[in-house]
Amino acid sequence: PTAAENANLTDGFHVLVQSLLKNNLDKMYGVIGIPVTDVARIAQAKGIRYIGLRHESDAGNAAAAEGFITGKPGVYLTVSAPGFMNGLIPLKEATENGWPVIMMSGSSSRELIDMGEGDYEGMDQLNYAKPFSKAAYRVDKVEDIPLVVARAIRAACSGRPGGVYIDLPGDTLGQTIDATVAEGLLYQVNDPAPAQIPAQSVIDGAMELLASAKKPLVYIGKGSAYAQCEDEVKQFVESIGAPYLAMSMAKGVLPDNHPQNAASARGMTMREADVVVLLGARLNWMLNFGKGKHWNENVKFIQVDIDPTEIDNSRSIAAPVVGDLKSTVAKFNEYLATHPYHADPAWLEAIQADSAKNNARFSGAETADTVPMTHYNALGAIKKVTDANHDVYIANEGANALDDCRDIIDMYLPRHRLDCGTWGVMGVGLPYAIGAAVTTGKPVISIHGDSAFGFDGMEVETICRYQLPVTVVVLNNGGIYRGDFKNLGDDGDPSPLTLSACAHYEKLMEAFGGTGYYATTPTEVEKYVAAGVASGKPTMVCCELSIHAGKESGHITYLNPQPVTGPL
Numbered sequence: 001p002t003a004a005e006n007a008n009l010t011d012g013f014h015v016l017v018q019s020l021l022k023n024n025l026d027k028m029y030g031v032i033g034i035p036v037t038d039v040a041r042i043a044q045a046k047g048i049r050y051i052g053l054r055h056e057s058d059a060g061n062a063a064a065a066e067g068f069i070t071g072k073p074g075v076y077l078t079v080s081a082p083g084f085m086n087g088l089i090p091l092k093e094a095t096e097n098g099w100p101v102i103m104m105s106g107s108s109s110r111e112l113i114d115m116g117e118g119d120y121e122g123m124d125q126l127n128y129a130k131p132f133s134k135a136a137y138r139v140d141k142v143e144d145i146p147l148v149v150a151r152a153i154r155a156a157c158s159g160r161p162g163g164v165y166i167d168l169p170g171d172t173l174g175q176t177i178d179a180t181v182a183e184g185l186l187y188q189v190n191d192p193a194p195a196q197i198p199a200q201s202v203i204d205g206a207m208e209l210l211a212s213a214k215k216p217l218v219y220i221g222k223g224s225a226y227a228q229c230e231d232e233v234k235q236f237v238e239s240i241g242a243p244y245l246a247m248s249m250a251k252g253v254l255p256d257n258h259p260q261n262a263a264s265a266r267g268m269t270m271r272e273a274d275v276v277v278l279l280g281a282r283l284n285w286m287l288n289f290g291k292g293k294h295w296n297e298n299v300k301f302i303q304v305d306i307d308p309t310e311i312d313n314s315r316s317i318a319a320p321v322v323g324d325l326k327s328t329v330a331k332f333n334e335y336l337a338t339h340p341y342h343a344d345p346a347w348l349e350a351i352q353a354d355s356a357k358n359n360a361r362f363s364g365a366e367t368a369d370t371v372p373m374t375h376y377n378a379l380g381a382i383k384k385v386t387d388a389n390h391d392v393y394i395a396n397e398g399a400n401a402l403d404d405c406r407d408i409i410d411m412y413l414p415r416h417r418l419d420c421g422t423w424g425v426m427g428v429g430l431p432y433a434i435g436a437a438v439t440t441g442k443p444v445i446s447i448h449g450d451s452a453f454g455f456d457g458m459e460v461e462t463i464c465r466y467q468l469p470v471t472v473v474v475l476n477n478g479g480i481y482r483g484d485f486k487n488l489g490d491d492g493d494p495s496p497l498t499l500s501a502c503a504h505y506e507k508l509m510e511a512f513g514g515t516g517y518y519a520t521t522p523t524e525v526e527k528y529v530a531a532g533v534a535s536g537k538p539t540m541v542c543c544e545l546s547i548h549a550g551k552e553s554g555h556i557t558y559l560n561p562q563p564v565t566g567p568l
């Protein structure tokens with residue numbers, strides 16, 4: 001083509017970037033390389049904030065954090081084959097969590113793959129992506145790029161949100177197209193997650209069942225946090241005067257210090273409740289599948305979920321309510337305005353009494369000044385900082401480091417806590433902290449067990465490179481679960497799994513220009529974490545705990561199959 005004709009040409013790279021910007025997707029996480037380096041370069045040049053991480057699994061989890069916090073899909077970019085494979089892990093994790101994320105990977109021409117000719121990083125990526133995603137698309141023509149971006153946004157955000165894959169052959173990125181034609185093809189997706197309002201008869205039926213309850217319970221799941229329906233949920237819970245329980249990433253939908261929070265009497269509340277309203281919480285392993293001794297044998301469930309097949313997933317549901325949470329809880333409140341219902345105050349009072357008893361049992365461990373520290377008093381010290389800074393985001397992972405942090409650190413705002421999630425995944429803490437810091441610009445405290453931190457500790461360099469306001473806290477008990485953990489069959493030698501409880505993780509932060517602190521007492525933990533949050537700069541606080549602190553697998557030891565033969 002002549003220079004003049006060239007002047008009005010554009011290409012796949014530019015059409016992709018314009019399609020993202022047309023839909024206000026203005027961030028991209030990733031690891032660049034052949035054939036997608038220029039996707040990142042042009043994205044940056046056109047105003048997309050590109051964040052380069054040290055591993056594609058971290059890029060995907062940082063993007064997923066953005067999806068959970070904002071409701072818009074996070075976007076991440078990988079190279080072909082090995083980069084694609086690393087990116088599959090967070091794609092599946094986001095799909096398990098129900099968070100919207102879009103993974104874009106460079107890929108090979110179809111004929112080279114289909115003929116098995118052995119292309120550079122050649123792999124049938126589209127087909128490998130399908131089992132690990134909510135939806136997967138491949139775009140072979142430049143004029144289809146605006147459509148594939150639109151389809152990916154809708155697939156990621158509608159219904160139960162999830163991970164979507166876009167397969168980007170290098171050939172397609174290099175295809176040219178008349179710029180005016182391309183401009184005409186761009187479009188902004190209309191309402192990718194439209195309201196889904198249940199029939200009035202369904203609302204009435206559910207509320208009539210609730211009105212029959214002697215001991216109602218509201219269970220708030222991360223679906224409610226994601227759905228941004230905290231106002232509707234607050235009105236609902238407070239109008240019926242029922243106790244509620246919040247799953248870990250629903251903490252903050254109502255402030256954890258709310259008088260109706262039954263967290264400290266969880267066992268008794270679940271055993272006695274006769275009608276349970278599930279608001280975006282699955283009856284999966286985390287809720288014992290809604291069966292067995294943890295629940296009242298006559299319990300009836302009112303289940304609100306946007307995914308119809310989630311109903312009857314593990315047991316019969318008396319009142320299935322399929323719809324989006326924001327619309328549905330608003331309809332509940334509308335019904336209750338003309339058909340008021342209030343639980344018997346004695347039920348909540350009994351729970352509050354049980355809570356006070358249980359809190360008294362544990363509060364000593366959190367405020368003890370004992371050294372070496374345990375998870376309890378190290379976290380009790382951090383709680384003083386988070387109670388004074390409600391707008392701090394928390395990323396959290398580990399076993400004891402996760403379970404004890406969930407129980408001890410109160411959350412006051414929704415979508416401010418990101419943790420191992422439905423699959424209990426290690427190695428998400430740092431990328432979630434990066435995603436939260438990039439998305440919100442607010443201070444983040446990431447709280448890791450020492451083993452969990454090790455999965456992707458190199459992202460400390462990313463945090464420093466972008467000067468993100470993240471205070472990384474390592475609760476170091478010297479091992480996976482703890483430092484005196486013994487492998488089966490050890491003759492007493494320290495387990496090869498034992499790391500070191502007095503290792504100086506904070507040197508890693510110092511190596512990249514951040515501020516490192518080493519804490520051996522709760523007073524030091526509080527001082528250093530507060531300094532990190534106030535600085536708004538990359539900081540790490542390495543906390544030396546006892547090697548005996550913690551239990552194998554934390555609070556879910558019971559899930560371990562027990563060896564019945566041979567020495568323990």
Ligand SMILES: Nc1ncnc2c1ncn2[C@@H]1O[C@H](COP(=O)(O)OP(=O)(O)O)[C@@H](O)[C@H]1O
Pocket residue numbers: 096097098159160161220221222223224226227247248249250279280281282283284286304305306307310323324325326421422
């Ligand atoms: N906007 C929404 N409206 C209704 N349900 C939703 C919405 N977004 C997500 N969900 C549902 O919320 C549920 C979240 O459950 P889960 O991830 O198990 O939460 P938790 O782990 O906190 O119990 C999922 O079944 C998902 O389909």
Ligand SMILES: Cc1ncc(Cc2csc(CCOP(=O)(O)OP(=O)(O)O)c2C)c(N)n1
Pocket residue numbers: 397398399400401402424425426427448449450451452453475477479480481482550551553554
């Ligand atoms: C991707 C992946 N690989 C392994 C595992 C299995 C596991 C669950 S918890 C954990 C680390 C526990 O040790 P940590 O020191 O972090 O915490 P603490 O209890 O306070 O000592 C592992 C390895 C999981 N869940 N995900």
Ligand SMILES: [Mg+2]
Pocket residue numbers: 449450451475476477478479480481482
């Ligand atoms: Mg540990």
